[in-house]
Amino acid sequence: MNQFFSITPKGLSLSDIRNIISNRLRLSLSSDSVERINTNRRYLEEKLKNNDQAFYGINTGFGSLCDQKISNEELKKLQINLVISHACGVGKEIELPIVKLMLLLKINALSFGFSGIRLETVEKLIFFFNNDILPVVFESGSLGASGDLAPLAHLSLPLIGEGMVYYQNKKVKSSELLRNLNQEIIELDSKEGLALLNGTQFMAAHATHSYLKLESLFEWSNKIAALSLDAFNCRLSPFDPKPHQLRLYPGQKYCASKISKFLMDSDLVGVKEKSVQDPYSFRCIPQVHGASFDVLNDFSSKLSIEINSVTDNPIVFDDEDEIISAGNFHGQPIALAMDFMAIAAAELGSISERRIYKLISGTRGLPPFLIENPGLNSGFMIAQYTAASLVSKNKILCHPASVDSIESSNGQEDHVSMGSIAGVKLVEVIKNIHSVLSIELLTSAQAMNFRRPRKSSPELERLLSDFRNKIPYIKEDVIMHDLIIKSEKFLLENI
Numbered sequence: 322m323n324q325f326f327s328i329t330p331k332g333l334s335l336s337d338i339r340n341i342i343s344n345r346l347r348l349s350l351s352s353d354s355v356e357r358i359n360t361n362r363r364y365l366e367e368k369l370k371n372n373d374q375a376f377y378g379i380n381t382g383f384g385s386l387c388d389q390k391i392s393n394e395e396l397k398k399l400q401i402n403l404v405i406s407h408a409c410g411v412g413k414e415i416e417l418p419i420v421k422l423m424l425l426l427k428i429n430a431l432s433f434g435f436s437g438i439r440l441e442t443v444e445k446l447i448f449f450f451n452n453d454i455l456p457v458v459f460e461s462g463s464l465g466a467s468g469d470l471a472p473l474a475h476l477s478l479p480l481i482g483e484g485m486v487y488y489q490n491k492k493v494k495s496s497e498l499l500r501n502l503n504q505e506i507i508e509l510d511s512k513e514g515l516a517l518l519n520g521t522q523f524m525a526a527h528a529t530h531s532y533l534k535l536e537s538l539f540e541w542s543n544k545i546a547a548l549s550l551d552a553f554n555c556r557l558s559p560f561d562p563k564p565h566q567l568r569l570y571p572g573q574k575y576c577a578s579k580i581s582k583f584l585m586d587s588d589l590v591g592v593k594e595k596s597v598q599d600p601y602s603f604r605c606i607p608q609v610h611g612a613s614f615d616v617l618n619d620f621s622s623k624l625s626i627e628i629n630s631v632t633d634n635p636i637v638f639d640d641e642d643e644i645i646s647a648g649n650f651h652g653q654p655i656a657l658a659m660d661f662m663a664i665a666a667a668e669l670g671s672i673s674e675r676r677i678y679k680l681i682s683g684t685r686g687l688p689p690f691l692i693e694n695p696g697l698n699s700g701f702m703i704a705q706y707t708a709a710s711l712v713s714k715n716k717i718l719c720h721p722a723s724v725d726s727i728e729s730s731n732g733q734e735d736h737v738s739m740g741s742i743a744g745v746k747l748v749e750v751i752k753n754i755h756s757v758l759s760i761e762l763l764t765s766a767q768a769m770n771f772r773r774p775r776k777s778s779p780e781l782e783r784l785l786s787d788f789r790n791k792i793p794y795i796k797e798d799v800i801m802h803d804l805i806i807k808s809e810k811f812l813l814e815n816i
Contacts, residue, residue: 327351328432332629333425335621339533341425342418347451348425350432350443357434358443364639365437365512369396377635377646379437379512400514401481407474407518408484410459415472417487419748420455422526423476426628427517436516437637437644445480445507454498457485458523464729465652465722465740468632469523472741477517482506512637519633519650527744528624528659534751535617535666538758539610541812542669543576544784545762546606547583549676551777552768554685555599557581557590565607572618573611580606587778596685602675609672616665623658653723656740660721663747667715670750670757674708677757677764681705691767691795698798701764704805708760711753718746718753759808763792770794787815 326341329351333341340346350358365379375381375390380399424446430436431443449455456479462471478484479495486495499506509517550557560577584590598604635646681701683689692700722742728735766788769777776782792807 323347325349328354328429330354330357330433332433333429335529335532335625335628338422338425338529338628342421342533348428348447350440350447354432354434355440358432358438358440361434361437361637361639362439364642365637365644368644369511376644379515379635379644396511397509400509400511403514403518404474404477404481404509405483407470408478410462410471410475412459412461415458415460415745416530416748417455419526419530420458420476420487421450421453422529423458423472423522424450424455426522426525426529427473427476427520429628430520430522430631430633431516433631435631435636435638436633437512438516439510439513442480442507442509442513442517445504448504449479449486452502453488454479454495455487456495457487457492460745461741463523463741464727464734465521465524465656465738465742466648466650466736467730467734468519468634468650469521469652469741470518472523473518473520476522477514480507480517481509515635516633521627521630521632521650521652521655521740524652524655524659524740524744525624525627527741527748528620528655528662529628531659531662531666531744531747531751532617532621532624534755535662538751538755538812539614539617539669541758541762542610542673543579543606544583544781545673545758545765546603546610546676547580548769548777548781548784549680549761549765550580550603550606551584551587551589551781552687552765552772553599553603553676553680554589554592554595554772555603556595557584559599559604560584560607570611570615572614573607575614576611577607583780584778585780587781588775589772589777592775600675600679602672602679606672609668613665613668616661620658620662623654627655652738652740656723656738656743657721659740659743659747660719660723663715663743663750664719664721666747666754667712667719667750670708670715670754671712673754673757673761674705674712677701677705677708677761680764680768687768687771691764691771692798693796700795700798701767701801704760704764704801707805708757711757715750715753718750722746755809755812756805759805759812762788762812763804763808766792767795787811 326346456476458472458475463469482496560581565574565577632649681690689695690700690702692698722739725739726736
């Protein structure tokens, strides 16, 4: 039986999320969250009784229809219509791990008790999460303002017995699955559809998924770079701490220190036949990797704020006796952060590809394309092409989505963040970086064979030994695709 993680009004840390996802923890609501949700809901119900005041989205239409008053008898129908009408997503289905993160982040946001939602609705979302009932959500449809309306509508459809879900590796109708599991369909009440659809959980889930991947890939980028440094017979002087004390970027100092530690006690450090200077892709690793690392740390700070924010609208303040319509659903902060993160992350792939290029160049005592009998064999020639292709694609994907805005809802929503597009692009950029780093590891491991009998550091030799248990040294041409895929799996399995 999986252990439980208690959702509280204190929110979630990124390490909490990694723990929940990695260890497949089940969720429960703390007593504080239950009390907040119930108190907030009771206040809203009392507020709506015998009250002619218009509250946006609760007893009015949505968007530019905000001045259309809805009768109390039609409030439930209003919320159901909202979910159904907003389920307009198209394109690819998003990855199920991201859907699961959407559920987790929506549950977390609702647990703060400012959304006017009923406890039973939140508990149904928790039931979905705990049983891996993952709604089909599509990639395109959100503008990243007014919340991620279309994706969150698809996330919410199964609550009312609509839409499709994945369950036990099968795609099924939600109504049939709920019936088979003896689960009742939720009848949404006032404000609930709006609470479910308003929010930044599509953007935030893509950002969180990206961060968790990048956190691991960044450490790999330093370790693989260290192996390439040794394989290319580079100097270690650029990693001496003294120059980095004169330019106090934390990431730069961190990366220089990591590289130095990885290469400590390497036989190749003492080789005298070294060039006076090494190419930038080797010599400037602390400056390039370090700059990306600083962006990653800033990204984690902004992401921690986003995932622990109330981002639906209107917000119900029961203590203050106010229902305030504002704009917390606007994704601008996380959109800008994801655009910058994509640029910074892409540089890890860009500099990695340059190191691959140098390693196969037939210089510094290494054979052309790192293969015996070059000419008859092409070796790693086209693996570098693949890396270059991915790096070029990332350059296109790094055009910022957040500089765009298209007016919607008859001008009521006249500035949007396009953060949903920033999130989708960021996920793809990171996939491409993963592949490029896998190719560099494959390349540097091959190059190290031509440095024998000398050895790298004990830590990197352990890495090489583990790698060689999965992927052999290449003596003659083979299908490189298969080895690249194995190298990608090696990175995933050895995080």
